[in-house]
Amino acid sequence: xxxDDTPEEQPLGxxxxxxxHRGHGARMVPFAGYEMPIQYAGEHGGIVAxxxxxxxxxxxxxxxxxxxxxxSGENAxxxxxKLVPGAVTSLGEGRMRYxxxxxxxxxxxxxxxxTNAGAHIALVVNGAVKWDDIAHLREHLPDEITLTHYxxxxxxxxQGPKAAEVLDALVPGAGELTFMRARSFDWDGxxxxxARAGYTGEDGFEISVHADHAEKLADxxxxxxxxxxxxxxxxxxxxxxxxLPLYGHDLTTEIDPVSAGLGFxxxxxxxxxxxxxxHQACAVKLGDGCASTRVGLLVEGRMPAREGAPVYAGDExxxxxxxxxxxxxxxxxxxxxxxxxxxxxxxxxxxxxxxNKRLPAKVSPxxxxxxxxxxxx
Amino acid sequence: MPRYFTDEHEWIDVEGDSATxxxxxxxxxxxxxxxxxxxxxxxxxxxxxxxxxxxxSVKAASDVYAPIxxxxxxxxxxxxxxxxxxxxxxxxxxxxFRANVADKGELEGLMDEDAYKEFLANL
Numbered sequence: 001x002x003x004d005d006t007p008e009e010q011p012l013g014x015x016x017x018x019x020x021h022r023g024h025g026a027r028m029v030p031f032a033g034y035e036m037p038i039q040y041a042g043e044h045g046g047i048v049a050x051x052x053x054x055x056x057x058x059x060x061x062x063x064x065x066x067x068x069x070x071x072s073g074e075n076a077x078x079x080x081x082k083l084v085p086g087a088v089t090s091l092g093e094g095r096m097r098y099x100x101x102x103x104x105x106x107x108x109x110x111x112x113x114x115t116n117a118g119a120h121i122a123l124v125v126n127g128a129v130k131w132d133d134i135a136h137l138r139e140h141l142p143d144e145i146t147l148t149h150y151x152x153x154x155x156x157x158x159q160g161p162k163a164a165e166v167l168d169a170l171v172p173g174a175g176e177l178t179f180m181r182a183r184s185f186d187w188d189g190x191x192x193x194x195a196r197a198g199y200t201g202e203d204g205f206e207i208s209v210h211a212d213h214a215e216k217l218a219d220x221x222x223x224x225x226x227x228x229x230x231x232x233x234x235x236x237x238x239x240x241x242x243x244l245p246l247y248g249h250d251l252t253t254e255i256d257p258v259s260a261g262l263g264f265x266x267x268x269x270x271x272x273x274x275x276x277x278x279h280q281a282c283a284v285k286l287g288d289g290c291a292s293t294r295v296g297l298l299v300e301g302r303m304p305a306r307e308g309a310p311v312y313a314g315d316e317x318x319x320x321x322x323x324x325x326x327x328x329x330x331x332x333x334x335x336x337x338x339x340x341x342x343x344x345x346x347x348x349x350x351x352x353x354x355x356n357k358r359l360p361a362k363v364s365p366x367x368x369x370x371x372x373x374x375x376x377x
Numbered sequence: 378m379p380r381y382f383t384d385e386h387e388w389i390d391v392e393g394d395s396a397t398x399x400x401x402x403x404x405x406x407x408x409x410x411x412x413x414x415x416x417x418x419x420x421x422x423x424x425x426x427x428x429x430x431x432x433x434s435v436k437a438a439s440d441v442y443a444p445i446x447x448x449x450x451x452x453x454x455x456x457x458x459x460x461x462x463x464x465x466x467x468x469x470x471x472x473x474f475r476a477n478v479a480d481k482g483e484l485e486g487l488m489d490e491d492a493y494k495e496f497l498a499n500l
Contacts, residue, residue: 038436039409046409046410047409047410047434047435047436048409048410048435049410051435233409233435233436236436237435302412302413302460303413303415303433304412304413304433304438306437306438325435325436326412326413326433326435328410328435333412355415355431
């Protein structure tokens with residue numbers, strides 16, 4: 001027996017909740033330069049159990065590997081707008097927006113969350129590429145703009161249909177936030193920054209807390225029977241079901257936002273006005289269309305198709321799987337792939353090659369499992 | 378009936394000329410929730426140390442190697458509908474396949490239960 005994933009040999013960092021995870025029976029694996037929990041032991045542990053618990057109750061994920069940054073200074077929003085395709089200057093205080101860092105050629109350097117936090121603009125970027133993001137931002141932002149990296153902040157995600165009632169009991173008022181809104185809270189003297197957002201397709205929150213208080217918060221959240229810890233394994237299967245792309249797999253510097261189906265992140269007005277890095281390349285794609293595009297695939301049978309598997313239409317190679325696995329909710333394999341635009345129509349019948357076998361697959365709309373975000377009652 | 382183990386966490390029971398092969402409790406625990414098992418076909422020749430089956434967990438695909446060379450005589454068809462048997466009963470109901478043992482000399486170098494326990498303790 002051997003695992004196809006060979007961990008990279010490099011010195012690994014530890015996150016603030018490292019000991020907490022180990023104490024809860026986590027299996028730690030290298031990820032994004034850190035040792036991180038992939039799943040937990042015990043009756044409620046395991047990727048499928050953690051996945052299902054998130055869909056029916058609430059799970060606590062440690063996402064402290066992600067980069068928590070801020071930019072501030074005069075015209076910070078306008079300066080950031082030169083580097084992202086989304087509107088930042090018009091973002092109201094406490095509002096969040098999903099956006100992208102792009103190369104001049106339109107390649108995706110990273111996807112990120114931008115929040116107008118009042119005194120500054122907060123950014124949450126992917127852990128694996130945060131140092132590249134910081135270098136990119138520092139290179140292109142004027143010297144007067146201050147870029148801060150909050151390395152001493154942990155980030156905990158509480159996700160699931162019961163997340164709001166749990167968090168509101170602990171931090172009164174948190175449940176009043178709606179999807180993609182954020183603000184600061186005081187939790188018995190501990191400052192928290194809480195955003196109603198996540199990466200599972202469920203309602204939920206991401207909570208930024210100083211590393212010194214992360215264990216206390218994790219303990220308080222999991223003291224509630226409705227909350228159990230969940231690892232990276234469930235996080236990946238949940239985001240796949242939710243149709244959310246994973247940077248480094250479904251999004252890379254070789255892929256532009258139009259091909260990736262992220263046109264919603266290109267603000268309508270800014271598509272016309274331009275003035276952001278990568279605009280020209282994206283405008284060409286928007287005008288002429290893309291050679292290939294990201295699609296969801298429902299795979300027949302039970303054999304999962306993984307990243308890298310070739311996609312065929314008859315004898316013709318038409319694309320490649322970028323993420324794939326078994327959907328615990330749908331009890332069947334699902335995948336994301338880039339396929340030629342002429343094969344991307346909903347319902348198109350394709351085949352994925354796995355170990356010299358052809359698995360029938362149909363182009364399916366995403367999300368595979370409906371999102372359940374809270375947008376207000 | 379002696380049971381042998383490999384350092385790749387397969388087990389093999391040998392009875393006369395027939396061997397039954399599966400993966401160990403340790404292996405299933407490491408793999409996590411198994412969602413699919415790709416077995417060889419009856420009549421296939423498997424070769425010691427070469428891929429004979431694939432287990433798919435939610436997370437990843439992993440190869441299972443033949444602990445011994447021989448012709449596959451039977452596969453555990455129950456795994457098709459219930460791959461989770463490998464998690465719940467890896468060293469019994471969750472067996473993978475049976476093969477004719479071509480050369481019993483190939484059993485040399487495999488671990489017995491005590492040796493495998495010691496091997497696990499040192500991982």
